[in-house]
């Protein structure tokens with residue numbers, strides 16, 4: 316038999332991985348994540364084996380997602396296009412990618428940092444899902460995630476560059492966020508709290524991302540700092556779309572009355588009866604695309620972020636995202652979540668109770684803007700979704716709240732992100748990865764000895 320060739324020969328991928336799933340990330344639908352995570356640790360060996368023994372055209376289907384308008388200038392696209400042009404069948408394959416390291420694991424699979432083999436300027440995140448290890452429910456979540464990623468085109472959401480299906484693996488090639496996630500950044504702050512300006516900035520960008528998802532009829536259902544990743548430039552990227560559900564949405568242009576302040580200038584002033592000196596009311600057109608009829612009964616999400624209607628399992632809609640947004644703003648500013656109890660059950664009881672949100676008193680938190688922040692949180696954490704801010708008109712009405720006063724929404728992607736303790740701006744072309752040649756030798760040996768057999772690493776059954 317021909318010796319299997321290694322397709323990731325100088326990878327630094329660490330296979331001796333253990334589950335990183337924490338209590339925070341556990342969803343109410345999580346079942347045997349640990350088992351599936353442990354099994355997926357033999358992934359690379361399987362890849363090498365399969366790709367070396369099957370002809371690519373028989374076993375792989377790869378779709379290069381078409382270049383989208385707002386990212387058309389993205390150099391990652393050009394790099395991928397160059398690789399595809401050189402490919403004999405005009406497709407992107409796993410052999411074009413070089414895995415650099417393991418970034419993390421979730422319910423559905425593992426995420427790796429990788430780059431194009433012949434071009435070291437473009438880094439990507441590769442999410443690898445082993446469909447054989449998933450329950451039918453998780454399989455449907457994986458399918459949902461892939462479909463949603465395919466539909467997105469927004470600066471604060473991931474770009475799906477390609478989807479590669481190899482045997483029972485689905486690999487999704489996406490933007491890599493070198494800044495880590497907001498939860499880790501919070502852990503680096505004094506008392507886990509962000510300065511108000513930083514919290515406002517991140518909240519505003521997440522709001523814009525949610526607005527876009529809702530305009531597509533997508534209810535996200537998994538907002539939490541862990542799922543807010545930071546790009547190299549400090550702007551956010553919402554991740555993890557497996558718990559989303561899709562609904563219809565009917566965009567509308569509404570008119571609301573807006574009172575503008577009196578005009579000051581030479582024509583106003585001493586004449587109190589002058590029309591220009593009065594508050595003037597005018598009609599302002601506003602675009603609303605909110606999935607108000609969205610409805611689901613499945614209880615998914617992260618305990619501390621679950622809306623009361625999710626806890627009561629009577630069915631829920633778009634409002635769960637606006638509730639979670641309230642919890643999110645609270646956590647950024649207070650370093651904890653508002654209904655956290657001593658146990659998961661205690662947390663759920665607090666959420667379901669009729670008690671309103673309480674704010675921990677933090678003397679040094681009384682900076683300008685905190686009163687507005689508390690008011691916004693109170694309006695979002697209204698237990699009855701019909702009365703909750705955002706449920707009727709979505710982000711359009713949340714953006715008008717005084718907490719966000721002064722933000723020029725269409726320009727937000729051009730804002731300079733705040734300097735935050737612990738955030739290191741990384742140059743994409745200078746992503747570091749641990750080198751461990753001895754490690755690679757062990758991998759080569761293992762593949763040769765076992766013929767790339769899956770299931771063993773370092774003498775430990777996985």
Ligand SMILES: Nc1ncnc2c1ncn2[C@@H]1O[C@H](COP(=O)(O)OP(=O)(O)OP(=O)(O)O)[C@@H](O)[C@H]1O
Pocket residue numbers: 340418419420421422423424425426440442489490491492493496541542544554555557
């Ligand atoms: N695009 C990315 N850039 C950088 N790191 C990423 C990227 N996507 C995911 N990660 C890292 O990989 C980890 C696993 O991500 P993944 O989306 O598979 O699962 P998760 O966020 O833990 O959620 P879940 O288990 O609910 O699916 C994340 O915690 C994150 O640290």
